[in-house]
Amino acid sequence: MQFDQFLQYLISGLTSGSIYALIALGFTLIHNSTQLINFAQGEFVMLGGLIAVSLYSAVGLPLVVAVLLSVIIVTIIGIVFERTAIRPLKNTSVITLIIVTVGASILMKNIAMILWGRDAQALPTFSGDKPIQFLGASVTPQAIWVILVTIATVVLLQLFYKRTIIGKAMKACAINPSAARLMGINTSSIVMLSFALSAGFGAMAGVLITPISMTSYSVGGFLGLKGFAGAVLGGLDNPVGAVVGGITLGILESLSIGFIDSGYKDAIAFLILLMVLFIRPSGILGARVREKV
């Protein structure tokens, strides 16, 4: 493989990896505050894309407004989801909670199918289609948007964790929820906030990817799976790990298309994931946990 070809695959891997990273971030946020895997995470991505399409083409709002409004609406859906389905279920086993999120994802997916139909829908790119040449590889403006928004999100999230009191409270809840509660932190609103943020990140991933690869009612499952894989790859308890894991997964997938056959793309990604798990069971950047007896 030539260098420019390699670079091309690397850039497309970086683009899809950024999307996985945003979704993976949602998984770690919720896992940190509830020890829960939210199987409805991918549906937020799907809803983000489809609501933006409707606001832009059916309502006729300007693209920027449609995109931002869509992210806000999905964030609210995330809050409603937490208040109605997750909150009443305190003190039940994690696996029960997981089944609830599976049920919710089936629900959202099929309501979306009824509302938007089965056809794939697209959004226009944010700033034109003219590719930029970079060391022999071409980069579309939308790919730059994806990568930049992901970087900005990660930086802002880190600042939020380190600089704001709510962010510190969130971190405290992740480390030890009962101690956090004893210190007067309202863990219930922290859980709600993490659902809101993860829905928002999911929607952001959805609006960013729709101009590149279209969207439909059924994309949630596949994107959620990739996000989950990214989060596990990086270490479920670590937001930075989630980003690293998501991007790594995207790049590996993209390179495997270049080196092997595109049909094996998903198998290669999961094979690498399994190998990483077997060698380092808590993910690349995950903390090594010693089980207490």
Added chain:
Amino acid sequence: MATGRAFIRTDKFWFLLYGIAMAVLPLIFTNNYYVKIVIIMAINTLVVLGLNLLMGYAGQVSIGHAAFYGIGAYASAVATTKYGFSPWFGLGASVILGGIIAYVIAIPTLRLKGHYLAMATLGFAEIVHVLFLQLKNITGGTDGLFGIPSIAIAGFELDTPQKLYILVWLFLMLGLALSLNLANSRVGRALRAVHGSEIAAASVGIDTSKYKIQVFVLSAIMACIGGSMYAHMAAFVSPESFTLGMSIMLVTMVVFGGMANIWGAVVGATTLTLLEEYLKAYEDFNMVIFGVILVFAMVFMPQGLIGAGSRLLSFRKRKQEIIPDTAGEKSAAS
């Protein structure tokens, strides 16, 4: 695995009742369509029984059991249609192949815990799914494999759903007997100890990894037999029958019925199979209704159907017990 004590008495009663009920079902509903639903119900129950031993008893979650179901179905399909072997050879091959793959996968996978274990089993299932799609000259790719022949017992061709059901029923009852036996045995108690705390179990001399691997292989073999039966019923296999959605549905059946309870697996598999089938009439809305029922059921019955049922019963019992008790206290006080 070691055999244990005979079933406890209530289990014996339910086992007979369930066995008879499942045996007469296709005699009442003779329509081919209904018999096929009964077969699917029996196959799902068999697979869910195995998964319940793994999840409910040993506490190891697998979101990849559709892979073993698929391996069982494809082994039977490939052996009979591609190589012309007899269906019994196909069934044997699916059990052996599934068992070996499960054993090899279990050793590294079962070292993982919690969500990492779930992800690893899911990843394995996705890899198997991709292989079903991509190994076109063996599996037929997206088109799948057609014309899987019927299976015969001593020259008696099981060529209609009714006849095939005899064999499926036998496997179901065998699986149920094995599960009940295992649950009440030393092995069952060892598995529950592993579920509670692996370190504590190891400290009292239980070889935790051996038990975990054995139960994983057993549950995989039960899934393979289910898959093989499915292949003979449908006479056709394709990759879309063995997806992540199916793995999740199997886990849901375990939890919906009630974990760590053999009858929970039976109830969960039966109700959800029937519900899914019944809702097919509502076309686009069927999965919406299914989702709503699933969420509501888990919110209001987090212990599953069996858990909710037994809580209701024990609540009634407690009420009866409390009345004479408080009466006694009153008389003592006065």
